[in-house]
Amino acid sequence: MKVEFYRHNIGVKEIKDVSRTLHSLFLTTADVTSAFEKRFANYLGCKRAVGVNSCTEALHLSLYALGIGPGDEVITTPLSFYATANAILYVGAKPIFVDVEKDTGLIATNLIEKAITNKTKAIIPVHMYGQMCDMKKLHQIAKRHKLKVIEDAALCIEGKREGIRPGQLSDSACFSFHAIKSITSGEGGAIVTNNKSLAKRLKLLRLHGISKTFKERHQDKKKRQDMIELGLKCNMYDIQASLLLNQLKRITFFLKRRSSIYKQYEKELENNPKIFLPYIKKHSKSAKTMFVIWVDPKIRNKYLINLQEFGIGVDIKYHPIHLSTYYKKRFGFKTGAYPIAERISNSTITLPLYPKLKNSEVNYIIHCLNKITRD
Ligand SMILES: *Cc1c(COP(=O)(O)O)cnc(C)c1O
Numbered sequence: 001m002k003v004e005f006y007r008h009n010i011g012v013k014e015i016k017d018v019s020r021t022l023h024s025l026f027l028t029t030a031d032v033t034s035a036f037e038k039r040f041a042n043y044l045g046c047k048r049a050v051g052v053n054s055c056t057e058a059l060h061l062s063l064y065a066l067g068i069g070p071g072d073e074v075i076t077t078p079l080s081f082y083a084t085a086n087a088i089l090y091v092g093a094k095p096i097f098v099d100v101e102k103d104t105g106l107i108a109t110n111l112i113e114k115a116i117t118n119k120t121k122a123i124i125p126v127h128m129y130g131q132m133c134d135m136k137k138l139h140q141i142a143k144r145h146k147l148k149v150i151e152d153a154a155l156c157i158e159g160k161r162e163g164i165r166p167g168q169l170s171d172s173a174c175f176s177f178h179a180i181k182s183i184t185s186g187e188g189g190a191i192v193t194n195n196k197s198l199a200k201r202l203k204l205l206r207l208h209g210i211s212k213t214f215k216e217r218h219q220d221k222k223k224r225q226d227m228i229e230l231g232l233k234c235n236m237y238d239i240q241a242s243l244l245l246n247q248l249k250r251i252t253f254f255l256k257r258r259s260s261i262y263k264q265y266e267k268e269l270e271n272n273p274k275i276f277l278p279y280i281k282k283h284s285k286s287a288k289t290m291f292v293i294w295v296d297p298k299i300r301n302k303y304l305i306n307l308q309e310f311g312i313g314v315d316i317k318y319h320p321i322h323l324s325t326y327y328k329k330r331f332g333f334k335t336g337a338y339p340i341a342e343r344i345s346n347s348t349i350t351l352p353l354y355p356k357l358k359n360s361e362v363n364y365i366i367h368c369l370n371k372i373t374r375d
Contacts, residue, residue: 001310001311001361001364002311003311003312003313003352003357003361003364003365004313004352005180005313005314005315005350005352006179006180006313006352006354007354007356007357008179008180008184008354009183009184009247009250009254009354009355009356010184010243010247011246013246014242014243014246014247017242017243017245017246018239018242018243020242021238021239021241021242022239024238026214026215026218026238027237027238027239028214028235028237028238029051029207029213029214029215029235029236029237029238030213030214030215030238031215031238032238032241032242032245033051033235033236033237033238033240033241035241035245036049036051036236036241036244036245036248037049037050037051037190037236037241039245039248040175040190040192040244040248041192043157043248043251044157044165044166044167044168044173044192045165045167045168046165046167046168046173046192046193046194047193047194047195047196047199048192048193048194048195048196048199049190049191049192049199050190050191050192050193050199050202050203050206051188051189051190051235051236051240051241052188052189052190052191052206052234052235052236053187053188053189053234053235053236053237053240054083054176054178054187054188054189054234055083055152055154055174055175055176055178055189056083056086056087056189057189057206057232057234058172058174058175058176058189058190058191058234059083059084059087059124059150059152059174060087060090060091060232060234061191061202061205061206061232061234062150062171062172062174062191062202063087063088063090063091063093063122063150064090064091064205064232065198065201065202065205066121066122066148066150066171066172066198068088068091068093068121068122068148069091069092069093070091070092070093071092071093071119072091072092072093072094072119072120072121072122073093073094073095073096073117073119073120073121074088074093074094074095074096074120074121074122074123074124075095075096075097075098075112075115075116075120075122075123075124075147076088076095076096076097076098076107076123076124076125076126076152077097077098077099077100077106077107077125077126077128077341078097078099078100078320078321078322078323078337078338078341079100079105079126079128079318079320079321079338079341079344079345080126080128080152080318080321081154081317081318082321082324083152083154084124084126084152084321085097085321085327087124088124093121094119095321096115096117096120097321097322097337097338097341098111098112098115099111099338099339099340099341100128100338100340100341100344101340102340102343102344103278103279104128104131104278104279104280104281105128105129105278105292105341105344106125106126106127106128106131106133106134107125107126107133108340109133109134109137109138109141112138112141113141113145116141116145116147120145120147121147121148122147122148122149122150123138123141123142123147123148123149123150124149124150124151124152125138125149125151125152126151126152126154127151127152127153127154127155127156127159127166127287128155128278129155129278129286129288129289129290129291129292130155130156130158130159130286130287130288130289130290131156131159131161131278131280131281131284131286131287132156132159132160132161132164132165132166132284132286133151133161134161135149135151135161135164135168135169135170136162136164136169138169138170139169139170148171149169149170149171150170150171150172150173150174151166151167151170151172151173151174152174153166153167153173153174153175154174154175154176154178154181154189155176155181155182155287155289155290156287156289157175157182157183157251157287158182158251158252158255158285158287158288158289159284159285159286159287160284160285161281161283161284161285162283162284166192167192167193167194168194171193171195171198172191172192172193172195172198172202173191173192173193174189174190174191175189175190175191175192176188176189177189177190177240177244181289182251182254182255182258182287182289183244183247183248183251183254184243184244184247185239185240185241185243185244186240186243187240188236188240188243188244189236190236204228204229204231205229205231205232206231206232206233206234206235207231207233207235208227208230208231208232208233209227209228209229209230209231210225210226210227210228210231211225211226211227211228212224212225212226253355254355255287255288257355258288258289258353258354258355259288261291261353261357261362262288262291262353264362264366265291265351265353265362265365265366268366268370269293269366269369269370272369272370272373274295274296274299274373275293275294275295275369275373276293276294276295276347277292277293277294278292278294288353289353290317290350290353291350291351291352291353292317292348292349292350292351293348293349293351293369294344294347294348294349295347295349295373296347297343297346297347300346300347300348300349303349303372303373304316304349306368306372307349307365307368307369307372310364310368310372312351312352312364312365312368313352314349314350314351314352315350316345316348316349316350317348317350318345318348319345320338320341320342320345322337322338322341323335323337323342351365352365
C-alpha cells in the first residue's frame with residue numbers, strides 16, 4: 001500500500017471557481033480577494049483579514065508594518081518552520097529563541113520574561129501542530145513589557161483555547177495556505193487583526209506602499225497613483241482567493257474528519273510504550289492539522305525508514321531552527337542550546353493526517369507502527 005503524506009482538498013467546485021476567475025479581467029488582487037478576506041475574518045471572529053502570498057510574508061509584513069527593524073529583538077521558538085525566524089531577519093531584527101514545553105512543544109511562557117531585554121519589541125508564538133499557545137498569559141506578558149504579539153498560526157485556523165481564537169489577543173495572526181495546510185491555494189497566506197488601522201497599513205504595505213489598488217487605478221479616469229512608503233510585494237491575488245473560498249466553507253467538515261482520524265490514532269497508539277503523543281491541554285481545542293508521534297531519538301530514524309518501506313509518507317516537523325547550518329554560522333548556536341526543542345525534534349515522526357485519508361489507510365498506518373515498534 002502507498003499512503004501519501006498529504007493530499008489537498010481542491011475539488012470540482014474549486015476548479016470551477018478558479019476557471020471563472022481565469023475568464024475574468026483582473027486575475028490579480030480584486031473582488032474575489034476581498035470576498036475571501038471578509039469571509040476569513042468572519043470565520044475567525046476578527047475585524048479584518050489581509051490576503052498575502054504566504055505565511056512567511058504575513059509574518060514579515062506584520063513585523064514591518066509594526067515598525068520592528070534593525071536593533072530590535074523578537075522572541076520566538078526554535079521549534080518551528082524556518083519562516084518564523086527568517087521573517088525576523090528580513091526586517092533586520094534579531095530572533096531570540098525561548099525553549100518549549102516538553103509535553104506540548106509550545107513556547108514555554110514561563111521562560112519568556114527572562115529573555116526580555118530593553119531591545120525586545122515583539123513575541124511570535126507558534127501554535128504548534130494546531131494547538132494554540134497560552135495567549136492569555138502571553139497577552140499579559142506583552143502588556144507588562146509593551147511588546148507586540150504576532151501569532152504564527154500557519155497550522156491553526158480552527159484552533160481555540162480558553163475561548164480565545166487566533167488574532168483575538170494579539171496585534172496580528174498569520175496563516176498559511178501552502179499545499180500541506182488545512183485549506184490551500186498551493187501557496188498563499190493571510191493576516192487577521194482586530195486593529196482596523198493596522199489592517200489598512202498592511203494593505204498599503206503589501207503592495208509597494210501604493211495608495212491605490214490595481215482595480216481602483218483601472219477605474220480612475222485620471223490614472224492617479226502615488227507611493228507613500230516603501231512597501232513589500234506580497235499581495236494575495238484573485239486566482240488564489242477563488243481556490244480558497246469554497247474550501248473555507250467546508251473547513252468545519254475537514255476538521256471533523258481530521259479529528260476523527262486523530263482520535264483513532266490516539267486510541268490505538270496511546271498504550272504503545274514506545275510512542276508518546278503531544279499533550280492537548282484542557283480547555284484547548286486543537287486544529288489538529290498535524291499528527292506527530294515522539295519516539296526514542298536513538299531509534300527514530302530507523303522507524304522513519306521502516307515506515308517508508310511500508311509505503312507510508314512521513315516527515316519530521318520540525319527541525320530545530322537554531323541548529324540549521326545558516327543559524328549556527330550566523331549566531332554560533334551549539335547543540336544543547338535549547339534542549340527540549342532539540343529532543344522533541346529528534347523524537348518526531350509526523351504522520352499523514354488529512355480528510356482524504358481513508359479508514360483502511362489509517363488502519364494500515366496503525367498496524368505498521370505497532371508492528372515496527374514491537375520488533
Ligand atoms: C507552513 C508554515 C509556515 C510557512 O508558511 P508559508 O505559507 O509556506 O510561508 C510558517 N510557520 C509554520 C509553523 C508553518 O507550519
